[in-house]
Amino acid sequence: MSSDADPDEPSRSSTVGLVAGVFLLSTAAGAYEIAPASVLPLVRESLGIGATAAGWLVSVMYLTAVVASVPVGIALDRVSVRRAVAAAGVALLIAGAWGWAAAVAGAYWWLFASRMLGGLCYVIVWNAGANLAGQAVEPDVRATAVGLFTASAPVGFTLGQFGSPLLAEPFGWPATLPAFAAIAAVGVGVFLLATRNRRLAVETGQPDRAEFAALFTDRAAWTLCTLSFLGFSLYLFLNSWLPSYLTEGLGVSLAAGGALTAVFPAVGVVSRTGGGVLSDRLFGGARRPVAVLSFVVAAPAIAGFVVFSAVPVVVALIVVSGFAVQLALGLLYTYVAEVVAPAVRTTAVSMLTSVGLFGAFAAPIAGGAVIERAGYLPAFGLAAALGALGAVIAWRAPTSETPTGG
Structure with missing residues (x-):
């Protein structure tokens, strides 16, 4: 992926903004992904489900990513990456709101479906972000930039593990889903602003x-x-x-x-x-x-x-x-x-x-x-x-x- 619409080299602030944008999106997705894990007793009680069904609310995101990752990668080699990342961020917001509504209503399978949508968003952001972070910088610091981006995963996990119980106590555990997904709104804004003069595309054609x-x-x-x-x-x-x-x-x-x-x-x-x-x-x-x-x-x-x-x-x-x-x-x-x-x-x-x-x-x-x-x-x-x-x-x-x- 590279910037091919603007003949000028991207500015340092643009590059920093690009990496920061996908970092925030990935952090949001990671926190949303792990959020139910630290409040599973509350999840089981409110939905009236067993441990296995509760565990699947986390595992389904991994399974969705496993199935969707290669098709997503093929698509990202062929479509506008900028639009795909922005769309994934918006879809994560929808998944968070949908999950909250389903959880409050006690609708397990609608909640399950919303988590599948979240898993698809996660894999789009992760695959695109890893590539964009590497292509946005010079080759001698490429691994550093990609490593920095992938640090978003433990940041998101730590945020979700610590934050979920804190949010669940005053607002109820369903509030954790839209709360963490909402970070994606900031990520999308930063990403679009940083890439507004760049068209991110495949380096060498299809x-x-x-x-x-x-x-x-x-x-x-x-x-x-x-x-x-x-x-x-x-x-x-x-x-x-x-x-x-x-x-x-x-x-x-x-x-x-x-x-x-x-x-x-x-x-x-x-x-x-x-x-x-x-x-x-x-x-x-x-x-x-x-x-x-x-x-x-x-x-x-x-x-x-x-x-x-x-x-x-x-x-x-x-x-x-x-x-x-x-x-x-x-x-x-x-x-x-x-x-x-x-x-x-x-x-x-x-x-x-x-x-x-x-x-x-x-x-x-x-x-x-x-x-x-x-x-x-x-x-x-x-x-x-x-x-x-x-x-x-x-x-x-x-x-x-x-x-x-x-």
């Missing part, structure tokens, strides 16, 4: 069938998709089951367990941006060393949950594992765009998103099954093994080629 076929059989792309699957699996497994482990396994109070778990996504604000900075500055634009470092550190940190039970040590493990697991998650979006043909970059990012979010969708469910049958420690051990597998795959990952032109 990809043909041969280029699509080559992408879906590209070993390098699938290697990075596998790393995305493993990384997001670890991220959501720990996000989902650390609170219960801290409460049931270590005797930490529910409130303290939730607060400690919130540290896990929160450190991603630093590590997702830091992964890009390390790649751009320390490793001269090489992406593979950061991917290897991420899994090499994550695997023993997660294994530490099996070995140590002292709360201070566990808190340290939460910080280290949260930092390590997220170190490469943002970088992979830059990485995959550099190992595929330029015409299919958006589709490649969408494929990475789809495979990664499938891991995010499946890991909490699979982890729950292991915990139910064997307990927490075997589940953490299996997660550590996945981290070690990721280190091996990252070591064999392709070498990216960082462009030297703008």
